[in-house]
Amino acid sequence: MRDVVVGYSRAMYANWLWHRPLGLLVDAGEGVHLALGSNVFAPTHLLLTHGHSDHVLGLPGLVAARRFGKGAIEKPLTILYPAGSAAVDAVRALISAMWPGVVFPLTWQPLSPGDALALDGPRAIQAFGVEHVAGHPALGYRIAEHRRRLKPAFATLPQAEIEALARQGRRDDLTESYDHVVFAHTGDAMPVAPDVVRGADLLVHDATFMDEADRREPIHATTAEALQVAREARARTLLLYHLSVRYERPLAEVRLRSQVQNSGFAGACWWLDEDRMVQLS
Numbered sequence: 001m002r003d004v005v006v007g008y009s010r011a012m013y014a015n016w017l018w019h020r021p022l023g024l025l026v027d028a029g030e031g032v033h034l035a036l037g038s039n040v041f042a043p044t045h046l047l048l049t050h051g052h053s054d055h056v057l058g059l060p061g062l063v064a065a066r067r068f069g070k071g072a073i074e075k076p077l078t079i080l081y082p083a084g085s086a087a088v089d090a091v092r093a094l095i096s097a098m099w100p101g102v103v104f105p106l107t108w109q110p111l112s113p114g115d116a117l118a119l120d121g122p123r124a125i126q127a128f129g130v131e132h133v134a135g136h137p138a139l140g141y142r143i144a145e146h147r148r149r150l151k152p153a154f155a156t157l158p159q160a161e162i163e164a165l166a167r168q169g170r171r172d173d174l175t176e177s178y179d180h181v182v183f184a185h186t187g188d189a190m191p192v193a194p195d196v197v198r199g200a201d202l203l204v205h206d207a208t209f210m211d212e213a214d215r216r217e218p219i220h221a222t223t224a225e226a227l228q229v230a231r232e233a234r235a236r237t238l239l240l241y242h243l244s245v246r247y248e249r250p251l252a253e254v255r256l257r258s259q260v261q262n263s264g265f266a267g268a269c270w271w272l273d274e275d276r277m278v279q280l281s
């Protein structure tokens with residue numbers, strides 16, 4: 001897990017996550033460029049879930065480090081963000097006002113729920129709508145990989161027969177294409193529909209509240225809800241993030257472990273607490 005994702009999560013302070021193999025950064029909370037160090041040049045895409053300060057205030061530092069630091073300063077960065085986010089527009093305006101005349105190798109791409117962006121190869125970034133704070137457009141993202149599988153009608157055939165049909169050039173009749181979710185990130189959100197993240201290799205889900213009674217407005221998920229989404233979606237790995245600072249660590253870790261154990265979620269579960277990647281199951 002630690003080889004796949006590196007991140008930081010402290011609710012209301014700073015949140016970001018770097019998916020190494022995919023070359024993606026999700027959100028840009030403060031300090032992201034300091035934590036990434038020379039890896040600051042690695043991401044090709046930055047996926048902003050919404051414009052709250054703990055998710056975007058590290059962006060000026062990030063683009064400055066990539067433009068004025070030592071490394072691949074001409075490497076382009078595509079920044080995806082929710083269309084109509086006044087806060088993201090404000091950060092963008094700040095960047096151009098701070099460095100007048102400087103051309104950053106940035107592409108700003110506003111997205112609405114359902115929009116997609118093709119990546120190299122068989123993958124695409126797909127944006128989905130999430131429920132967060134009214135008036136602040138918010139998106140979740142999933143990386144879908146185009147794959148082919150045997151049609152259910154052929155699933156019971158003996159292997160030898162399938163191979164014979166394939167040799168007759170019937171491969172396209174035998175198989176169907178589908179999207180496999182390699183990675184999904186909800187951003188700050190109420191629980192998402194399991195169908196949206198079905199079968200994800202890695203699901204990163206908001207898990208702000210351990211006790212539902214602590215939630216005053218419907219803007220963040222509980223840890224139990226995140227586990228339920230992962231269980232129903234049959235995700236392989238769940239990463240909980242954004243746990244409220246009100247819960248004292250390490251007591252929270254003990255409670256989380258027992259929640260995971262009793263949740264019925266059979267996959268691996270991790271928790272990102274600041275820069276600590278904690279394995280819960």
Ligand SMILES: [Zn+2]
Nearest residue numbers: 050052132188
């Ligand atoms: Zn938020």
